[in-house]
Amino acid sequence: MTASRQGYDGIVATVPVTIPYVRYSIESAHWWLGMALGALIRQAGIAKTHIDGMCVSSFTLAPDTAVGLTQHLGMSPRWLDHIPMGGASGVIGLRRAARAVQAGDADIVACLAGDTNHVDSFRHTVSQFSRFAQDGVYPYGAGGPNASFALLTRHYMNASGATREDFGKLCVAQRDNALRYPHALMKKPLTLQQYLDARAITEPIHLFDCVMPCAGADGFLVMREARARELGLPFVRILSTLERHNAWMDDPIQTRGGWTMDRDSFYAHAGVGPQDVDFMQAYDDYPVINLMQIEDLGFCDKGDAPQFVRDHSFTVDGSFPFNTNGGQLSVGQAGAAGGYLGMVEALRQLTGQAAGTQVSNAKIGLVSGFGMINYDRGICTAAALLARSDA
Structure with missing residues (x-):
């Protein structure tokens, strides 16, 4: 117990x-x-x-x-x-x-x-990232996150009916948000057609599905x-957090993360539910993990994220504001700082310091983290519910 x-x-x-x-x-x-x-x-x-x-x-x-x-x-x-x-x-x-x-x-x-x-740097980091990958994957020429996420993405598409257009909608929305954020490295608008026409990296992963190391x-x-x-510092209250490692280890390939093991107690501890969340900052090194987090953190049922994507805009001034500074896919991935990008943005949102990316009247935000990808899964999951000081 x-x-x-x-x-x-x-x-x-x-x-x-x-x-x-x-x-x-x-x-x-x-x-x-x-x-x-x-x-x-x-x-x-x-x-x-x-x-x-x-x-x-x-x-x-x-x-x-x-x-x-x-x-x-x-x-x-x-x-x-x-x-x-x-x-x-x-x-x-x-x-x-x-x-x-x-x-x-x-x-x-x-x-x-x-x-x-x-x-x-990035090649060296990837080569030293995981003993599991060194021993079990690299000898077959499948090193690096692109191949792993191609596997996860194709499996998710087959299971859920998600399309490249669904992933592209999120990428385009995040780019729209990033154009409002001064630290984003991606400074040009992105259209859905540009996303779809981008060169393949490892099918079904194409150029704009991949984070840019920086x-x-x-x-x-x-x-x-x-x-x-x-x-005299503006601050944010901590309502609830969770972390879970190596969850669902018997699943043949990852279709869910550790969030699902602790989600109910996570929201109960905060005294709020998914319907109370005003914005979400999700770890987004590849679009498929965004959809997995939306499902696993209770914003829709498992397998329904493609329809959820079709139903929302995800922009700062639209429905379900998501990765309001553009996320890693449009800001860049500064190594481990990629795990902090959503957190600092959430703190700015809830203290009224987000400037051009500010979500109107944001009171409660959710930050989700996902890390340490091996061949067929990420093994670290975490989330935090945060509230404005007067909420």
Whole structure:
């Protein structure tokens, strides 16, 4: 029997920062993470020594982990976590930082994610990503996420009746949102016809189904509400979170994620349902995982996401605002910061700081994370329900 979960009362997230993404960078991951830390300190109006906890996510920080980074940054935290969980890192960082502050193990936690992108960084990252893939997949020439997501996408299309037009509608809507977001690397409008005509990468994956690796960093702070008020910082309340790893391991190929194992308790803990969510930020390295998250988090029944896509616009000013800054497919994927992209956007939305991407009267947002893809599945899933301070 699972014990009842403690709430997050009095613990808040604040100060979303983004270090503008670039396609390639000669700087190290340490530099990008340091830039994010500096931005957090300046925007919060605090001293570096006031930050006594850190969560760090990065693929290109090696040979360092979060421990090595503390020396580079001149930090001496009393609580530290290294979260190498890719697209789930932002939610899991929030979740663990909140519990650390709640327990008194830290007063202010800086959650940081960032990566560099040298000309050959992505190939190196993919080659070292997973022992499972090295042993079981690469000898057959199927390395990298494109082949894995082609497998998942084709299987999903066969099972649900989804079409490339359905995936394309989401990509086009996200690009429309990205044109309102200053940090998006994709600056040109995208039409459905352009999406459909794009060159094939690994069928049925085509060019605009794939994220573009880049360099960048994102971050936010977690602290007590009283401290945020004392500092005059707009903040977001944490209603509920979940994380689940290696879910449904007996499924021959992934058709559902760990969200489905904990969804009911996730919403019950928050005291809200899917119908109360004003926007959704989903991890979106490929469109198929967007549809899976929409289903698995209860916005429609399993297999019905294609029709859900046909019924909604997904734009900032339309129905079911989704990846309101454009998501990774139009902003870029700055390595592990891809798992933070939706989180910092949600914090901006719920503190009225989203500028051109602002959803009118947004009170409750959902952030979903998905990470660490092996051959036929992603093994990390996470989600958070967040609320405006007065909601």
